[in-house]
Structures are given as C-alpha cells and as structure tokens.
Amino acid sequence: MMQKDKTASEMLKQVHDMATFPEENPNPVLRLSGAGEVLFANSAARALAGLLENNGSRLPHELRVEVAAAHAARQTREVEFASGEQHFSFVVTPVPGKAYINLYGREITEERRAHLAVLKARAELARVGRLTTMGELVASIAHEINQPLAAIAVNGDACLRWLNRDEPDLDEVRNAVSRITQDGRRAGQMIENLRALAKKSEPQFARLDINGAIQEILALTRSELTQHDVVLHTDLSVGDRMVFGDRVQLQQVMLNLIMNGIEAMSAVMDRPKILTISSERVEPSGILVAVKDTGAGVDPATADRIFESFFTTKPNGMGMGLSICRSIIEAHGERFWASPNTPHGAIFQFTLPADGRDPPTPRQATSSS
Numbered sequence: 001m002m003q004k005d006k007t008a009s010e011m012l013k014q015v016h017d018m019a020t021f022p023e024e025n026p027n028p029v030l031r032l033s034g035a036g037e038v039l040f041a042n043s044a045a046r047a048l049a050g051l052l053e054n055n056g057s058r059l060p061h062e063l064r065v066e067v068a069a070a071h072a073a074r075q076t077r078e079v080e081f082a083s084g085e086q087h088f089s090f091v092v093t094p095v096p097g098k099a100y101i102n103l104y105g106r107e108i109t110e111e112r113r114a115h116l117a118v119l120k121a122r123a124e125l126a127r128v129g130r131l132t133t134m135g136e137l138v139a140s141i142a143h144e145i146n147q148p149l150a151a152i153a154v155n156g157d158a159c160l161r162w163l164n165r166d167e168p169d170l171d172e173v174r175n176a177v178s179r180i181t182q183d184g185r186r187a188g189q190m191i192e193n194l195r196a197l198a199k200k201s202e203p204q205f206a207r208l209d210i211n212g213a214i215q216e217i218l219a220l221t222r223s224e225l226t227q228h229d230v231v232l233h234t235d236l237s238v239g240d241r242m243v244f245g246d247r248v249q250l251q252q253v254m255l256n257l258i259m260n261g262i263e264a265m266s267a268v269m270d271r272p273k274i275l276t277i278s279s280e281r282v283e284p285s286g287i288l289v290a291v292k293d294t295g296a297g298v299d300p301a302t303a304d305r306i307f308e309s310f311f312t313t314k315p316n317g318m319g320m321g322l323s324i325c326r327s328i329i330e331a332h333g334e335r336f337w338a339s340p341n342t343p344h345g346a347i348f349q350f351t352l353p354a355d356g357r358d359p360p361t362p363r364q365a366t367s368s369s
Helices: 002-024 061-073 109-136 138-163 170-198 210-227 247-264 321-331
Strands: 029-033 038-041 077-083 086-094 100-107 205-209 231-236 242-246 274-282 286-292 336-340 346-353
Touching: 061 077, 061 086, 061 100, 086 109, 138 170, 205 210, 205 247, 210 231, 210 242, 210 247, 210 274, 210 286, 242 247, 242 346, 247 274, 247 286, 247 321, 247 346, 321 336, 321 346
Parallel strands: 231 274
Antiparallel strands: 029 038, 029 100, 077 086, 086 100, 205 242, 274 286, 286 346, 336 346
C-alpha cells in the first residue's frame, strides 16, 4: 500500500513539474488560440517589453501576422522580434490536432551583434580591396581624367581666338563653350564615381541602370585595356536593364572582373586578347551579366577553390577579389559562378534581381577587392 502511495506521489510530482516547466523556463513561452488570443504567457514572456499588448491578451501586429500564416498553413515558422536592444527568435508552432499554437522564444542578441560585427569587418575589407584595385589603376585613371581637362584647355584657347578677331565669331564661341561644358561634366562625373568607390558607407540598395553602372567602370579602365592591347567587346541589353542593388558594390564586382580579365590575358601572345562584357534579361525576373576573356582559363585542379578567401594563383595576389565578388552578389540574393570560355579563357557570370522585386535579404553583406 505504501509503495502504491509512493508511486502515486511521484506521478503527481512529475505532473506538477511538467505543468510548471513552461512558467519556470527562462525563455519566453506562449500559447495562442487560433484567433490569435494569448491563452498563456510565462513570466519571461510577460516581462518582455513590447511583446504583449491590450493587457496581455494579444501580440504585436507583426507577430500576429506570422501566427495567422502559420495557423493557416499548419506549418512551423520562425520570426525575429526586437525588444529595445534585445533580439529574440520565435518559433511559431501549430500543434497537430489542436486549435492552439505554441510560441517558443530564445534570445539572439549576442548572435545578432556578432553577425553585425562580421558584416562590418567584411565591408571594411571590401573597401580596402577597392582602394587597392584603384591604386593599381592610378595612371589609367589620371589619363582618363586628363583627356576632358585637356579638351577644356583646347576649347578655351579656341574661344579666345574667336573672340579676339576683329569680328568675333560668336557661333564658334558658343560651340566651344558647349564643348567645354560637356567635358567639364565628364571630368566631374569621373571624379564623382571615384569618390563613390573610395567612400566608406553602408550598402545602399536602390533602382539602377546596370548598363550605365558598367559603362562608368569601363570609362575608368579604358586606358588600362589599351595599354595591355585588350580589345573590348560589349553586348549590353538594349531592353530592360533596370536592377535593384547597391551601385558601388556592383561596380566593384565589375572592376574586379575587368582587372582579372586583363591580367588573365597578360601572357597571351598567339591570339587576340578580347574582353567581352554582356548583359541580358533572364527568367525569372532577373538580369544576367557576363565577363569573358581569352586568357589561359581556370585550372581544373583549382576550379573548386577560386572563390575561397585568401586562395590565389597570382604571385602577388591577396586571394580576396573573387571571394568578395561572390559575397556581394550573394548579398543581393543572387548567384555568381565561373565556367570555361570555348576555345580559350574563362567566363564569370552573375545574376541580379530586376527592378520591381522586393529588396533582398542579405545572406552575407560586403563590398569588394
């Protein structure tokens, strides 16, 4: 009899322990009705500022939406919630065969801070990479900027000659001044592009013309292409070319790929050095950009490692350029890959979200090298 009483007592204790477990849990635990009303919230949930509204009877709107979606689909969902400086991850779980839904939360504040620190470090490394690449282009950039400045000087001298005539030729003066204005804007745009590439700033996702962004980088690298006897071919889409992305980051990708292509063809002597840049609309709802060269191509033995950080086949390479390119494109929610270019060389391709899609949720944030 005493053994039976002891067993019954242990069972009651187990039931009591199970009943008090949610309340004693240091993480938020809640139960909601199918209509979204709070049936139970443990002390951790009740203490969380902003989690409960209307005297504790309901959740904030953004959580109610997730709960309703999980209940309708009868599928588990995960959603983040911020309370002041604290961040929580809630698993919204419909209970099979029941009319209620359970929410299990855990604090992810430190994870969030660590993630942001990684993103900040990546962005700074990318900026250093941009400055390094631009440093290699100093002579070419100076040459490109010098061209419109020299043209301004020539047209200014022409203006003076037309004005110093016994009968000033005002039509010629107007034409010369117009050319001065155009060249001044051209030089100013180049300098503005350089400032944007060098500037330390957060990623800015916006609507942009990808072909225009590519042309701006080509203007900075034209002298470099000429100096290395590289013939440039462009096949840029004349149709829809608006994308949603960060202009500076995408230009950094193009700058890296153009410089890589030039370097890949530096030892080529038995065939033309051709760099082909193309853009085209692809389904579903995207733009494909490709950079092709006629160099030695990617060594099959190292093809699966070329996107690894710090892996390089160049004597003085950092091994960061392609790694950062890929992380930038992945931060746009898209893909970046390489393939052979028949009969010689390599093709580097990436997709971008066409304008009209929602802003991407970055898997990795960054910028270039």
